Amino acid sequence: LVMRHGRDATRLLQILREIQESFGHIPQQAVSVLAAKLSIPRSRIESVASFYSFLHLKPHGEYRVLFSDNITDRMLGSQDLMDQMCQLLWLQPGKVSEDGLVSIGTTSCTGMCDQGPALLVNGRAITRMTHQRVQEIAQLIRNRTPVADWPSDFFRVEDNIRRSGLLLGNTIPYGAALAAAISSGAHIIEPIKASGLRGRGGAGFPTGLKWEACRDAPGSEHYVVCNADEGEPGTFKDRVLLNSHADLVFEGMTICALAVGARKGFLYLRGEYRYLLEPLHATLQRRRESNLLGESILGRAGFDFDIDIHVGAGAYICGEESALIESLEGKRGVPRNRPPFPVTHGYLQQPTAIDNVETFCQAVLALYLGAERYRAIGTAKSTGSKLISVSGDCPRPGIYEYPFGVSVREVLQDCGAVNTIAVQVSGPSGACVGESEFDRKLGFEDLPTAGAFMVFDDSRDMFEVARNYVHFFAHESCGFCTPCRVGTSMLKSTMDKIANGHGTRYDLNEVENLDRVLQTTSHCGLGRTACNPVLHTLKHFRPAYENRLKSLMFSPAFDLDGSLARARQMTGRDDAGAHLKEVE
Numbered sequence: 001l002v003m004r005h006g007r008d009a010t011r012l013l014q015i016l017r018e019i020q021e022s023f024g025h026i027p028q029q030a031v032s033v034l035a036a037k038l039s040i041p042r043s044r045i046e047s048v049a050s051f052y053s054f055l056h057l058k059p060h061g062e063y064r065v066l067f068s069d070n071i072t073d074r075m076l077g078s079q080d081l082m083d084q085m086c087q088l089l090w091l092q093p094g095k096v097s098e099d100g101l102v103s104i105g106t107t108s109c110t111g112m113c114d115q116g117p118a119l120l121v122n123g124r125a126i127t128r129m130t131h132q133r134v135q136e137i138a139q140l141i142r143n144r145t146p147v148a149d150w151p152s153d154f155f156r157v158e159d160n161i162r163r164s165g166l167l168l169g170n171t172i173p174y175g176a177a178l179a180a181a182i183s184s185g186a187h188i189i190e191p192i193k194a195s196g197l198r199g200r201g202g203a204g205f206p207t208g209l210k211w212e213a214c215r216d217a218p219g220s221e222h223y224v225v226c227n228a229d230e231g232e233p234g235t236f237k238d239r240v241l242l243n244s245h246a247d248l249v250f251e252g253m254t255i256c257a258l259a260v261g262a263r264k265g266f267l268y269l270r271g272e273y274r275y276l277l278e279p280l281h282a283t284l285q286r287r288r289e290s291n292l293l294g295e296s297i298l299g300r301a302g303f304d305f306d307i308d309i310h311v312g313a314g315a316y317i318c319g320e321e322s323a324l325i326e327s328l329e330g331k332r333g334v335p336r337n338r339p340p341f342p343v344t345h346g347y348l349q350q351p352t353a354i355d356n357v358e359t360f361c362q363a364v365l366a367l368y369l370g371a372e373r374y375r376a377i378g379t380a381k382s383t384g385s386k387l388i389s390v391s392g393d394c395p396r397p398g399i400y401e402y403p404f405g406v407s408v409r410e411v412l413q414d415c416g417a418v419n420t421i422a423v424q425v426s427g428p429s430g431a432c433v434g435e436s437e438f439d440r441k442l443g444f445e446d447l448p449t450a451g452a453f454m455v456f457d458d459s460r461d462m463f464e465v466a467r468n469y470v471h472f473f474a475h476e477s478c479g480f481c482t483p484c485r486v487g488t489s490m491l492k493s494t495m496d497k498i499a500n501g502h503g504t505r506y507d508l509n510e511v512e513n514l515d516r517v518l519q520t521t522s523h524c525g526l527g528r529t530a531c532n533p534v535l536h537t538l539k540h541f542r543p544a545y546e547n548r549l550k551s552l553m554f555s556p557a558f559d560l561d562g563s564l565a566r567a568r569q570m571t572g573r574d575d576a577g578a579h580l581k582e583v584e
């Protein structure tokens, strides 16, 4: 295994993941062998293994069952299903059965919100869970049936494309945009800039400017990285692009390589999408055989480029681009200080263009259509279309493609939502949009979004929604900086305290103070946005909090000044200073 990875320590995470797939955990013996073969300390291996939630240094059972704990899975009954499975297998959540057969727990959103409740068994996603399916799975586990022999229907993941636009409905032949880019003399960055294309990962940085900065940065090598670590709860549109439009993704990466002068690219695939690894490898192989990857691509001498796929291991923070690069280098996924930015100091400190899956697809579309046609779609500052991942209280969850500028109300109508009281746009770190704001528009001018669109109707308790998001942040904080590590835990404790009926108005004020601290002292965006779910739901649904608060109006159970009378008598004092009021 180590030889296959070229005894390269930057491959550490991939090696650990493969060991885990073979043994169910990472045995100590393997740690020793790796340390010797890769010439790195054991402590580094253990530190990396303990950072990622899908890797374990101790056995977690032959079958490791993790229920997706996103709020939309909960709304579909995931907690009942987990309780049922625990009962059937005589097990407590978080514990390994005494015979070492199975463990059951939860994990953050698995990216299957349109077909939940979902779970992972030994890293493989199972969708559309029901009580019947829980019984079947419990029986398969009791019979020790290998996961590879479980019914294939369990593992079926639908695309659920409900509305196609120019991107999802594209008929661009494989290699056509790449051939056009090559024959234009690699004239790529100017048309991309002219198209107005902005990154689709949420931040919206102009793609042409990023590619230009990367091309112009000095370095011995340049790299292209596709961020497919789609971990924001409620987002699953990259899953669909990787499943049904992988050629477009790889074509976008190859065009980017031509623009910035890269010879090597990486696609960082989130661990929850492990099932896509083999199909993606097959697509890469087909492209190599068609000379769309490899050496002298499409006959252009000196244009050599290939792509490697790197699978993550359950760390939400690796969606942050500098943390993703650390992870690609085989380290813990801790965000770097910025600046310098990845365009100048990215993978192995070399210039790196890192973009979201959808951005690479949109780049192909923008070049294929031409800047003028592309700019005509969407709004002035948000050109082109956007894929929206719709989940929650609606009869038609799935993927919807709209030109930028579509209103929240229009999306709600299309997905059939009724009695909606709120929409969470762009995941827990995004915005909670109440009924009075449904005419707001999705786009960088108003509501920027990476794609999540979670719908809540009037049967939902928005306090519990916010509490789920706060738990998510506390779980996913990487722990590198104290304000976020401690602050997200404090926030979680505060929300639990309020849920348990022990909160007061003071706690709500403290959340605002905590937000100020986290905003100003957190190292990355996770900490800076961790209080958003509470502050946003407080704005629209304050009664959901106030109904749970303890009243501060109370009558003292005893007379404090009166209880000091005996002390006054004993000391012979009765002046004003010996009375409580005066002491205060």
Ligand code: SF4
Residues within 6 Å of the ligand: 317, 334, 335, 476, 477, 478, 479, 480, 481, 482, 484, 485, 522, 523, 524, 525, 526, 527, 528
């Ligand atoms: Fe890690 Fe949170 Fe600090 Fe970001 S803000 S580096 S997630 S501890």
